[in-house]
Structure formats: structure tokens, C-alpha cells
Amino acid sequence: MTNSQLTPGVVPGRLPADVIASNFADVEPPLDQHEALVAADRCYFCHDAPCMTACPTTIDIPLFIRQIATGTPEAAARTILGQNILGGMCARVCPTEQLCEEACVREAAEGKPVEIGRLQRYATDRMMARGVHPFTRAAPTGKRVAVVGAGPAGLSCAHRLAMKGHDVTLYDARPKPGGLNEYGIAAYKSTGNFAQEEVAWLLAIGGIVVKNGMALGRDIDLDMLREEHDAVFLGVGLAGVNALRVEGEEKEEVTNAVDYIATLRQADDKSVLPVGRDVVVIGGGMTAVDVAVQSKLLGAENVTIVYRRGQERMSASRYEQEHALSTGVRIICNAAPLRVIGNGAVREVEFAYTHDSGGGLSIGNETFRLKADQLFKAIGQTLEGGAEGLAIEGSKIAVTGAGRTTLAGVWAGGDCAQGGNDLTVTAVAEGRDAAEDIHATLMA
Amino acid sequence: MANLATNFIGIKSPNPFWLASAPPTDKEYNVRRAYEAGWGGVVWKTLGAEGPPVVNVNGPRYGAVWGADRRLLGLNNIELITDRPLEVNLREIKSVKRDYPDRALIVSLMVPCDEESWKAILAHVEDTGADGVELNFGCPHGMAERGMGSAVGQVPEYIEMVTRWVKQHSRMPCIVKLTPNITDIRKPAEAAKRGGADAVSLINTINSITAVNLDTFSPEPMIDGKGTHGGYCGPAVKPIALNMVAEIARSPETHGLPISGIGGVTTWRDAAEFMALGAGSVQVCTAAMTYGFKVVQEMISGLSQWMDEKGITSVDEVVGRAVPNVTDWQYLNLNYVTKARIDQDLCIKCGRCYAACEDTSHQAIAMNPGRVFEVKDDECVACNLCVNVCPVEDCITMERLIPGSVDPRTGRVVEVAVADWTQHPNNPMARAAE
Ligand SMILES: Cc1cc2nc3c(=O)[nH]c(=O)nc-3n(C[C@H](O)[C@H](O)[C@H](O)COP(=O)(O)OP(=O)(O)OC[C@H]3O[C@@H](n4cnc5c(N)ncnc54)[C@H](O)[C@@H]3O)c2cc1C
Ligand SMILES: Cc1cc2nc3c(=O)[nH]c(=O)nc-3n(C[C@H](O)[C@H](O)[C@H](O)COP(=O)(O)O)c2cc1C
Ligand code: SF4
Numbered sequence: 001m002t003n004s005q006l007t008p009g010v011v012p013g014r015l016p017a018d019v020i021a022s023n024f025a026d027v028e029p030p031l032d033q034h035e036a037l038v039a040a041d042r043c044y045f046c047h048d049a050p051c052m053t054a055c056p057t058t059i060d061i062p063l064f065i066r067q068i069a070t071g072t073p074e075a076a077a078r079t080i081l082g083q084n085i086l087g088g089m090c091a092r093v094c095p096t097e098q099l100c101e102e103a104c105v106r107e108a109a110e111g112k113p114v115e116i117g118r119l120q121r122y123a124t125d126r127m128m129a130r131g132v133h134p135f136t137r138a139a140p141t142g143k144r145v146a147v148v149g150a151g152p153a154g155l156s157c158a159h160r161l162a163m164k165g166h167d168v169t170l171y172d173a174r175p176k177p178g179g180l181n182e183y184g185i186a187a188y189k190s191t192g193n194f195a196q197e198e199v200a201w202l203l204a205i206g207g208i209v210v211k212n213g214m215a216l217g218r219d220i221d222l223d224m225l226r227e228e229h230d231a232v233f234l235g236v237g238l239a240g241v242n243a244l245r246v247e248g249e250e251k252e253e254v255t256n257a258v259d260y261i262a263t264l265r266q267a268d269d270k271s272v273l274p275v276g277r278d279v280v281v282i283g284g285g286m287t288a289v290d291v292a293v294q295s296k297l298l299g300a301e302n303v304t305i306v307y308r309r310g311q312e313r314m315s316a317s318r319y320e321q322e323h324a325l326s327t328g329v330r331i332i333c334n335a336a337p338l339r340v341i342g343n344g345a346v347r348e349v350e351f352a353y354t355h356d357s358g359g360g361l362s363i364g365n366e367t368f369r370l371k372a373d374q375l376f377k378a379i380g381q382t383l384e385g386g387a388e389g390l391a392i393e394g395s396k397i398a399v400t401g402a403g404r405t406t407l408a409g410v411w412a413g414g415d416c417a418q419g420g421n422d423l424t425v426t427a428v429a430e431g432r433d434a435a436e437d438i439h440a441t442l443m444a
Numbered sequence: 445m446a447n448l449a450t451n452f453i454g455i456k457s458p459n460p461f462w463l464a465s466a467p468p469t470d471k472e473y474n475v476r477r478a479y480e481a482g483w484g485g486v487v488w489k490t491l492g493a494e495g496p497p498v499v500n501v502n503g504p505r506y507g508a509v510w511g512a513d514r515r516l517l518g519l520n521n522i523e524l525i526t527d528r529p530l531e532v533n534l535r536e537i538k539s540v541k542r543d544y545p546d547r548a549l550i551v552s553l554m555v556p557c558d559e560e561s562w563k564a565i566l567a568h569v570e571d572t573g574a575d576g577v578e579l580n581f582g583c584p585h586g587m588a589e590r591g592m593g594s595a596v597g598q599v600p601e602y603i604e605m606v607t608r609w610v611k612q613h614s615r616m617p618c619i620v621k622l623t624p625n626i627t628d629i630r631k632p633a634e635a636a637k638r639g640g641a642d643a644v645s646l647i648n649t650i651n652s653i654t655a656v657n658l659d660t661f662s663p664e665p666m667i668d669g670k671g672t673h674g675g676y677c678g679p680a681v682k683p684i685a686l687n688m689v690a691e692i693a694r695s696p697e698t699h700g701l702p703i704s705g706i707g708g709v710t711t712w713r714d715a716a717e718f719m720a721l722g723a724g725s726v727q728v729c730t731a732a733m734t735y736g737f738k739v740v741q742e743m744i745s746g747l748s749q750w751m752d753e754k755g756i757t758s759v760d761e762v763v764g765r766a767v768p769n770v771t772d773w774q775y776l777n778l779n780y781v782t783k784a785r786i787d788q789d790l791c792i793k794c795g796r797c798y799a800a801c802e803d804t805s806h807q808a809i810a811m812n813p814g815r816v817f818e819v820k821d822d823e824c825v826a827c828n829l830c831v832n833v834c835p836v837e838d839c840i841t842m843e844r845l846i847p848g849s850v851d852p853r854t855g856r857v858v859e860v861a862v863a864d865w866t867q868h869p870n871n872p873m874a875r876a877a878e
Contacts, residue, residue, distance in 0.1 A: 041512040044835050047795030050815065105792040109836060 005301045010253050010274045010345075010374050014299025017271040023297035024270055027188040027323075028092075028118060036122040039115045040069035046105055051116060054103035056421075056429045057084035061100060061116055068123055077127035078134050080120055085159045085432070086152055088128060088198050089181050090425045091121035092189045095286075097319040099425070128197070133204035138165035143442045146171065146229040148216050151179020152424045153235030153414025155202055156431030157438075161233075162207035164439045169229070170208055173215035179237055181424065183262040186290040187270070188297070217385040226409055231438045234397065234405070234412040235431055240384030244282065244377055248340030257281065257291040257378035264294060276374025279303045280349050282337055283378030284314035289321065291376045292329045303329045304370055306349075308336040309356050336363055346375045383416055393418045403434035411438055446751035448744065450484060450759055452725045453617045453642040453702050455575045457484035457548035460759055461715065461743050464706050464727035465490050465552035465578060465621075468737070470526055472536035476543070481737035482744055485548025487645075487727060490525035490580045491533055493555040493565060498524045498587075504665035507654035509680060518680035519730050520654040522665065522672055524586045525554050530568070538572040548725075550619065554580040554592050557602060559609045566614040576617035579610060579641075581632070582648025584625050584675045594648070597623035600635035607639025619704060622646040622688075624681075629688040633698045644692065645704035645727060647685040649675020678730035682708030686721055693722030693767045710739075712746025719759065720766035774865040781851050781858045782826040782842040784808075784819045790839040791817060797830035797840060805829050822852040 003011045015023070031039060043065040051061045059080050067076035080087035096102075096117040104113035127134065143166045147158045150172035158168045176182050181195040203210065214220055216236060225232045241256045243249065253276065267273055275298040281288050284307035296303045305324065307314055311333045314321065321331065335351040342348065349372050353364045383396055391398040391406040396418045403411040413420075413430030420426045448459040462485035463469050463478055470489035478486055492498055500523055509518035526533060541549045551574045555561040569577055581597030588595040596602045603620060610618050620636035622629065624647040633644050651673050655664040663671030685707025692698045705723025709715050710731040718726050731739050756762060786797070786809075793815040801809040808823035809830060819830075826842060834840045845851055847860040865871055 038513060044794045044796060047799035048811075048815075049795075050793065105794040108792040 005299050006277065008277055008373065010276045012272050012274045014275060014277075014301075015271070017269070020271045020298060024187045024191070024294075026191050027186075030125060031115070031118050031122045036068055036073070036119060039119055040065045042106060043069070043114045044105060050103040050105060051100040051114075054100050055083075056099070056423070056425045057087075057090070057432070058429075059083045059087070059100075059120070064123060065114065065116070065119055068119055073123045073126040074130070074132070074134075076119075076123035080124055081127070081134060083432075084425065084428050085156050085202055086181070086198065086424065086428050087120055088124040089152070089185075089190065089195065090428065091117050091124055092194070093181075093185050094423070094425050095317045095319065098317050128201055131201075133201060135159075135163055135205055137163055137205060137207055140167070141165040141443065143167070143230045144169070144228070145231045145233065145438060145442075146225040147233045147235065148172075148220075148225070149179060149235035149237055149414070149416070150174075150177035150199070150210065150212075151235055151237050151414060151427060152181060153237075153416075153427035153431040154179070154233065155199065156428040157233045157235060157411075157413065157435045158208050158431075159202055159205055160432050160435035161438060162205045164435070166207070166230075166439070166442070168208045170210045171214040171216065171220060172210070172212050173218075173239070175212055177210055177212060179235075183265055184258060184287075185265075185424070186261075186294060187265055188294075215385070217388070222387075222389060222407075222410070226407075230409070230442055232410045233403070233431070233434055233438065234387065234390075234410065234416060235414040235427070236383075236385075236387070237415045238381035238383055240382040241377065242380045242382055244337060244379065246337050246339050248342065248346070249377075251340050251342050252345040253373060254340055254346050254375045254377065257283065257287050257376040258381060260376060261287070261291055261294070270298060273298055275300050276372065277301045278371045279374045279376065280370050280372040281305045281376045281378055282349075283307065283376075283380070284309065284316060284333075285378065285380070286316050286320060287381075288376075288378035289316040289324045289329075291378055293324050293327050295374070295376075296327045296329055300374075302371075305329060305331045306335050306337070306351055306370070307331065307333050308354050308361060310334055313356070335368070336361070338363075338367065340375060341369070346372050348372060349375055381415070387412075387416070402437035403430055404437065446748040446756060447758055448484075448748060448751075450725055452548070452704065453576070453619070455485070455548045455550065455617055456546070457725070458546060459484035459740075459744055459747075460719065460723075460725045461740050462486055462548060462550075462704070462725055462727045463732055464729040465580065466729040466733070467523070468729065468732045471528065471533075472540050475536075475540050475549075478732075478737050478740075479540075479544045479547050482740045483547070483737065485550065485575075485725070487550045487552050487578050488533065488537055488574075490552040490554045490583070491530060491565065491569075492525050493561050494530050494568075497527045497529055500524055500527050501667050503667040505674075507664040507674060509654050509678075516678060516730070516734050518652075518654065518676055519678040519733065520652050520665075520674040520676045521649070522585050522674040525552075525580070525583070530565075534568055534572055537569075537574055541573045541575075548576075549574050550576045550578050552578045552580050552621070554583070554587060557591060557596060557606065562606060562609045563613045566610060566616070570614060570616060574616070576619060576642075577610065577614065578619040578621050578645060579606060580621050580648070581606075582621045582623040582646075584623060584649055584651045585673060594623040594625050597621075597632055597648070598626055600631045603632050603635040604639040607636050607641045611640035617642045619643045619645050621648055621706075623648050624684060624688055624707075625651050629691050630695045630698060633692045633695075633701065637698055637701050641701075643702035643704060643724070644698075645706055646688055646692070647681065647707040649677045650681055650684065652676035677707065678734075679708045679710050682710075682714060686717060689718060689723055690721045690767065690770045693764060694770050710734075712743040712750065715743055716747055716750060716762060717766075719762045720764070721770070722764045722767050724759075724763050776864055777862045778865065778868060779847070779859045779861060779863045781845045783821050783824045783845060784826065784828075784830050784840055785843045786817055786819060786830075786840050787838070788816065790836050792836055792839075793817070794835060796833045796835065800829050800833045824853065 064076040064079040101113035107113040397412040403413040411434040414427035450460040465487040507520040583593035587593035620641040705718030706727040
């Protein structure tokens with residue numbers, strides 16, 4: 001029996017397999033050479049360019065665009081990767097509408113910025129397609145550094161350390177390296193096997209030994225790492241998830257969005273993934289949008305995001321919200337869940353309207369229910385495990401300067417560390433800067 | 445709508461837009477379609493002497509220079525004169541002229557430098573009923589190696605001699621087409637005038653190599669590993685052409701000699717500029733080759749609208765109107781003091797003005813917090829570079845300091861009186877101001 005969008009319950013194959021496959025193709029197709037030249041021509045080569053300032057990794061954007069315009073995309077890629085070794089992934093996942101492209105003067109001039117993200121992808125794809133790794137290692141220093149977490153922060157840190165001539169061991173709890181690049185980012189942003197290809201390309205620098213399936217706090221501990229290495233960098237991200245803390249949360253088909261997304265990312269054939277007919281997502285960030293959109297792409301009939309505050313407070317960018325709306329997702333703001341109703345599996349979710357007085361959020365008397373055979377929780381991730389002995393600040397590892405923790409010889413960066421904005425590009429910047437600081441410290 | 449009817453040395457056309465002698469005018473099929481599209485006249489692709497026609501290369505003949513968005517800014521060619529038999533061209537010219545009596549049809553000619561050759565071809569052309577001839581003393585490649593084209597155009601005595609033969613053996617109006625590949629454009633124009641030319645047309649193409657292929661190490665366009673200089677035309681040559689037209693228009697020796705302006709005319713505005721500098725008609729080649737014949741419609745509508753807005757009713761009122769304002773550097777008013785002004789509402793904060801002024805000019809723009817760019821009047825020499833590099837129209841303008849106010853750069857009061865270099869104290873040759 002084949003399923004359709006109207007089939008009740010949580011079932012796979014709501015849409016024909018080929019439709020699902022095309023739904024998960026590149027959300028923004030790569031530029032071809034002609035398109036890249038046309039797009040590059042629009043850059044004004046600004047003085048002290050605002051786009052560059054807006055980039056957390058400070059890529060010299062006008063320079064790389066000029067390198068594309070003059071027919072040397074490989075040189076452009078070098079410019080990018082020299083600042084941001086995951087420039088390929090960032091080109092795909094950065095919310096450029098809040099970063100470089102928002103700052104682009106042509107946004108001010110015409111409401112249409114230079115397509116920086118797509119140009120960056122054009123350049124980095126060119127270099128990676130050639131299989132060239134443009135950096136080489138400095139002479140060996142004999143220093144050993146442990147990097148925990150092979151997400152953007154850890155990879156960036158490891159690469160920079162290896163480049164400086166240090167020997168790096170990169171530990172990660174998961175079976176594959178990449179962090180959320182591999183297990184989190186929306187499938188239509190990072191298509192194919194790009195995350196693994198990029199990691200393999202990055203590791204071509206040499207000097208990095210990757211150990212997967214090694215969890216800090218389970219298989220390894222901080223004291224041991226400190227003993228065996230000259231420095232330790234923690235880039236463990238946020239492995240835990242926040243609970244809703246409402247009645248009925250334990251019912252079947254009430255799922256952590258990040259877990260569902262991880263499964264989705266690991267499925268080569270998305271048509272085998274079960275999805276509800278009526279999907280409700282609770283949250284207001286990138287994770288909420290991603291799980292909602294991907295549910296819709298899998299064939300869910302109705303997908304609703306419910307966020308407890310006003311739309312302007314949603315951490316998903318306006319562009320992401322528009323993307324959700326354009327795929328048919330409905331967004332309800334100012335409503336908080338009261339309870340999950342259902343016999344065994346979720347059937348409905350009850351919400352109450354809220355009032356955000358600025359000071360605090362109050363739950364009103366007016367309530368409503370949404371039909372749901374699948375409920376996703378996307379209300380944030382938390383630091384979990386392994387950071388014992390380190391000072392915590394606002395639920396993240398406290399750091400000063402370029403990621404120095406309260407323990408000598410231990411640095412941290414990315415989502416797990418204080419500061420930052422939970423973006424891939426910021427994790428890359430923090431990993432890189434910590435590596436520079438580790439290098440300076442070890443060589444002092 | 446303004447009346448664009450043009451009478452150029454007795455040759456009438458419904459508008460001043462003519463197609464220049466080049467591929468667009470090489471055959472009846474093209475010329476008929478050009479007239480249908482609205483062109484006021486054409487100068488037929490240059491005819492050579494009787495006998496076997498010239499041959500063209502069989503590889504690429506054009507090279508190009510592009511601007512943003514691959515906009516064609518400059519075109520270069522190594523094409524020769526028509527490679528079709530003379531009889532065929534003459535027959536076609538006759539047939540077209542018969543069907544389009546109201547359009548200008550001028551025949552371009554280039555034959556060896558002897559009186560008999562010119563006499564012979566002129567007789568043939570008179571038979572066609574064409575309105576006039578244009579002597580091609582301009583092509584800089586190929587034909588010049590055979591003693592024709594620019595080889596003639598670079599020697600004023602030859603120009604005079606050939607023009608005289610033409611006027612002697614024909615009653616047709618005669619336009620002499622000049623080559624820009626010469627130091628002083630006034631000399632060939634004077635020679636044409638002495639020879640009895642009714643008008644000059646300019647410019648023909650400029651010697652050029654547009655690009656070098658860095659794989660084959662050969663100039664483009666490349667023919668079997670080699671290349672040769674070609675003739676450059678299109679938007680890039682317009683400033684050169686404008687200056688040459690103006691030089692002839694304002695020189696006492698040639699002032700009043702009718703001019704057909706050529707070189708980079710792409711829009712109605714370009715045409716109006718040539719006309720203001722003294723061109724009684726304009727000729728177009730590259731714009732038609734880039735966009736097709738339809739561009740003339742924009743030229744016609746644009747020129748009429750502008751004339752209407754200016755209250756100008758005939759093209760004669762435009763021709764030469766800017767000539768009195770073209771002068772020598774030494775007569776420019778040194779008491780005309782301006783400062784750059786940045787309109788903060790229009791500014792998009794790209795900082796190009798700052799980079800240009802700070803790195804390469806007078807350090808007269810301040811970059812204030814929040815990327816607010818401001819002109820320092822005490823440093824600004826009014827060079828205009830910031831205006832030129834700013835990507836936003838009218839964002840940076842040059843404002844004149846009112847006479848009587850103090851120029852913060854020099855600390856001197858801006859005087860009302862006009863004062864130029866000829867009166868300046870630093871000029872050893874200065875004349876005392878009267
Ligand atoms: C669903 C989703 C979508 C997102 N979409 C975007 C987007 O489009 N654009 C964007 O810029 N950002 C996005 N983000 C945020 C971005 O993915 C993160 O900011 C970024 O991945 C942080 O990098 P990181 O290296 O700090 O952590 P992570 O990517 O989380 O990597 C941490 C790594 O540490 C490992 N680890 C965890 N605990 C341990 C342990 N105890 N021992 C050993 N290893 C451990 C993990 O397995 C993981 O590999 C998204 C996040 C989510 C959840
Ligand atoms: C391919 C090509 C062939 C040309 N052939 C001739 C020619 O045979 N006779 C001539 O007088 N000028 C010839 N010219 C020059 C044009 O008539 C004209 O003077 C020149 O292109 C400048 O005008 P433009 O900038 O509008 O193209 C040729 C130009 C081109 C591009
Ligand atoms: S702000 Fe825009 S136009 Fe300016 S350098 Fe950056 S990309 Fe180019």
C-alpha cells in the first residue's frame with residue numbers, strides 16, 4: 001500500500017521518491033561560470049569593506065570577488081580558505097542576509113546585495129573539485145594538542161594547529177566527524193555527501209589523527225587529555241536538548257528536532273523516513289524552521305511552527321522564516337504549549353496565547369488546540385558532559401580572550417563556549433583564533 | 445515631436461543618423477532593412493576598383509574589450525573593404541536608392557592613388573543615383589599596406605590631391621573620411637578643404653591590439669598563431685573622436701567645414717554630443733553591430749524628446765552649439781573654485797571616494813565613525829576623482845564657492861573677476877590684466 005499526504009499517523013513515502021529527492025536538492029543551485037562573472041561584476045571593491053567587517057571570519061570579500069571576476073576562482077578560494085577553512089560549508093549555511101550581504105552597500109543602494117555567499121561557494125567548489133589542498137604544514141614543533149569535538153570549531157582549530165606544525169588528535173563521540181555539518185544542517189543546504197568530502201579535504205593538510213566514537217566523560221577525560229597533551233581545545237557543541245516541561249511530553253511521536261534531523265541527514269534515501277500528516281514544531285530558531293521545512297518536503301500535509309514570543313524575537317532570520325512560509329509552513333507566534341494530549345501517541349497539543357511585556361512572558365487564559373500526529377521540540381540545546389572542572393557562565397563554558405577557559409592549557413570555542421551566536425561561521429572563527437592563541441602560548 | 449530632418453551638404457535625410465561604411469552597409473539586404481528600421485542614411489561599405497575583389501581572412505576578424513556584464517566597450521577589426529564584386533554592389537546601390545529616394549545614400553570609395561582609377565570609379569557611382577561619395581582615407585590595416593586607406597590619410601598632400609581629382613571628375617558631394625592615426629587631425633582636414641571637399645567625416649578606426657592570448661602568446665584576433673593590429677571602434681573611442689571633431693570645428697582654418705561625426709555613437713546622447721561639437725550628421729557602426737538596426741529608434745526618440753524639452757525645433761540649432769565653449773587650457777578661469785559635496789542621504793558608504801582621495805589624491809575626505817564620509821574643504825582641490833569613482837549618480841557633486849567667500853584651502857577670497865593662466869603671476873609669459 002502506498003502512502004499519501006493524507007495518510008494518518010507517522011509514515012514514510014508520503015510523496016513519490018523522485019519528488020522527495022528533488023525537494024532535497026540544493027535550495028540555492030550553484031552559480032555556473034557565466035552567472036558567477038555577472039554576479040562578481042556587481043561588487044564595488046569597497047574601501048574597508050563593510051561586508052568584510054560583518055563576516056565573523058573576516059574574509060577579504062572584495063578581493064576574492066575580484067579574483068573571480070578576473071578569471072582566477074582558485075585564487076579566490078585561497079583568499080577565502082585562508083581565513084575560513086570551512087568556507088565551502090559556510091557558503092552554503094551562513095545566514096548571509098544577516099551577515100555580509102546585509103552589510104553590502106548594494107543592499108543599501110538597490111535592496112539587492114552582491115551574492116557573496118553564492119560566489120564564495122563558486123570559488124570553493126572550484127578548488128575542491130580540483131582536489132587541491134592549498135595549505136602546507138610548517139616544520140614539526142613536537143607539540144601535541146588534543147581537540148575534542150570534530151564540528152566546525154574543532155575542525156577549524158585542528159587545521160590551524162596542524163598548519164603550524166603541531167600534532168593533533170581529534171576526538172569525537174559520534175561515528176563520523178563534522179559535527180552539525182554532518183548531523184544538523186538542513187539537508188537542502190548541504191547536499192550530497194558534502195560534509196564528509198569537506199572534512200576529508202580539510203584533513204589533507206596532514207598531522208591530524210581523527211578518533212571517532214570517543215566521548216569526553218565516557219571514554220576519555222579532561223585530566224587524562226591534559227596529561228598526554230601540551231594543550232586541549234574543547235569544541236563539543238551543545239549535545240543536550242532542553243525539555244518542554246509540559247504534561248504529556250513523554251508520549252510517542254514527541255521527538256527532539258535535532259535527533260530527527262540527525263536521522264534525516266544520515267538517510268541516503270529520504271523517502272524511507274516516516275513523517276506525520278499533521279506536524280507541530282515548538283520553537284523559534286533555525287532548528288525549528290529546519291525541521292518544519294524538511295517535514296513539509298517529506299510530504300507532511302500541515303506543518304505549524306508555534307513560537308512563544310513575537311515574530312521579531314524569533315532567532316531564525318526573516319529570510320529563513322520566508323523560506324518556511326514559501327514551502328507552506330504556518331507560523332503561529334505568541335503561544336506556549338500547555339499539554340500534549342493523546343492516547344499513547346500524540347493526537348493534539350494545547351496552547352495558550354502569551355503576552356510578552358518585555359520584562360517577562362505571561363500565559364493568558366485563551367487557549368487553542370492543534371491537531372498533531374508528530375510533535376517536534378526545538379527549544380534549544382544545552383551543554384552536556386565532559387566539561388567538569390571548568391567554570392560555567394550562563395550555561396556555557398566560561399572563556400576569556402581567544403577561548404581561554406579557567407583551566408590552564410584548556411581552550412574552548414564554538415557553541416559550547418560563552419559568547420558567539422551559535423552559527424557555523426562563528427564556531428570556525430573561534431576555533432581558528434583559539435589555535436592561534438594555543439600556538440602562541442606553546443611557542444612562547 | 446522635434447523635426448529631425450537633416451540637410452548635410454545638400455544631402456537630405458529624415459534624421460541625422462547614418463550607418464557608417466562597414467558590414468552593416470555591405471549589401472542591399474542590410475541597407476533595405478536598415479532603412480525600414482528608420483536609419484536616415486547609409487554610407488555604403490567601401491568599394492574598391494574594378495577587377496577581382498579583395499579577400500578577407502578566413503579566421504576571426506574581430507577582437508573586443510568588454511566592460512561590466514560583458515558590455516561591449518570596444519571592437520577591433522581586421523576586415524578589408526567590400527569583398528563582393530563591384531558590379532554587384534553598384535547594381536544593388538541603384539536599386540536601393542530608387543526605392544528609398546528620401547534616404548541618404550553615400551558611397552564609400554577606396555581605389556589606388558592614381559587619377560585614372562578615381563575617374564573610373566566615379567563614373568560608375570554617378571550612374572547609381574547615389575547622393576554622394578565618401579573617400580575612405582582611414583582604414584588602418586591591410587589596405588594601408590597597399591598604399592591606400594590610412595596610408596593616404598596620413599599624408600595631407602595626398603588627401604588634397606585625390607580630393608581635387610574627385611571634385612574634378614564628379615559633380616557629387618564629396619566627404620573625406622579621416623583617420624585618427626595621426627598627430628594633428630587639423631592637418632588632414634585642412635588638406636581636404638584645400639582639395640575642395642564638401643565635408644569631412646571622422647573618425648575611422650584606431651590602430652589597436654585588443655588583447656594577447658596568454659596560452660598561444662599571440663594577439664587577438666588570432667589567425668593561425670599570428671595576429672595583426674586592427675581598427676578600434678565602439679564606445680571606447682568616443683572621447684577621442686569627440687576631441688578630433690571639436691578640433692576641426694574650432695580651428696580657424698577649418699571652422700564651418702561640415703563634419704559627419706563618427707566614433708562610438710551608441711545612444712541619442714552620444715549623437716547629440718557630436719552634433720553640439722559641430723557634426724551635421726552622425727554615423728554609427730559598432731552600436732548597430734552590437735544591438736542590431738533597432739537601436740536607431742532609441743536614437744530618434746531620445747534626440748526628439750531632448751530637443752522638445754530644450755525647445756529646439758531643428759537639428760541645425762544643435763549643430764556646433766558647444767563649439768564656442770571649447771577652448772585652450774590657458775583660458776580656463778582659475779577663479780572658478782569648487783569643492784566636492786557628498787550627499788549623505790544618497791551615500792551607500794562604499795568608501796571608494798575615500799580610498800581614491802586618500803591613496804592617490806589629496807587626502808581631502810575624512811572617514812568618520814559609522815562610515816560617514818566628509819570632504820575636508822581645506823584640502824579639497826576639486827579634482828573630481830571622487831565624483832568619478834562614486835557608484836551612485838549625483839551622490840558627490842562639485843559645488844562652486846560663491847565669489848566673495850574664502851577658499852579654506854588657500855585662505856584666499858574667491859574673486860568675481862575671471863582670471864586665467866595668461867594673467868597669472870606664476871606665468872613668466874603673463875600679460876598684465878587690463
Ligand atoms: C538543526 C540545526 C540547523 C542549523 N543550521 C545552521 C545554519 O543553517 N547556519 C549556521 O550558520 N548555523 C546553523 N546551525 C548552528 C551550527 O550548526 C552550530 O553553530 C555549529 O555547528 C557549532 O559548531 P561546534 O563545532 O561548536 O559544534 P557542533 O557542530 O555541535 O560539533 C560538536 C561536536 O562535538 C562532538 N561532541 C559533543 N559532545 C562530545 C563529547 N562529550 N565528547 C566528544 N565529542 C563530543 C559532537 O559529536 C560534534 O561532532 C544549526 C544548528 C542546528 C542544530
Ligand atoms: C568590421 C568593420 C569594418 C569596417 N569597414 C570600413 C570600411 O570598409 N570603410 C570605412 O570607411 N570604414 C570602415 N569601418 C569603420 C567604420 O565605418 C567607423 O568609422 C568606425 O567603426 C567608428 O564608428 P563606431 O564607433 O560607430 O563603430 C569599419 C568598421 C568595422 C567595425
Ligand atoms: S559591501 Fe558589497 S559591494 Fe562592497 S566590497 Fe562587499 S560585496 Fe563588494
